[in-house]
Amino acid sequence: MTPDRWMNVWHDGTLHTVPIDDISSHRFEPLRECACQPRTYPATSTHHRRVLHMAFDGRELVEEHGVN
Numbered sequence: 001m002t003p004d005r006w007m008n009v010w011h012d013g014t015l016h017t018v019p020i021d022d023i024s025s026h027r028f029e030p031l032r033e034c035a036c037q038p039r040t041y042p043a044t045s046t047h048h049r050r051v052l053h054m055a056f057d058g059r060e061l062v063e064e065h066g067v068n
Contacts, residue, residue: 005059015048019055026053 009016011028016038018026027034028051036054043049054060 014051016051018053019059022056024056
């Protein structure tokens with residue numbers, strides 16, 4: 001991921017990585033999961049729970065796989 005296009009947001013003890021200036025907004029509440037179908041990583045002894053949101057504009061496909 002390109003660091004200047006993503007930001008980290010803490011919400012209720014969970015670290016969310018979300019795209020900056022995406023075409024739609026993202027949800028952080030666990031009972032109302034975000035429509036982007038984020039990847040969730042459980043907490044470990046050294047890391048907090050983490051949620052990696054997918055971009056509605058598809059930027060991670062370009063950044064990770066070179067797809068346009």
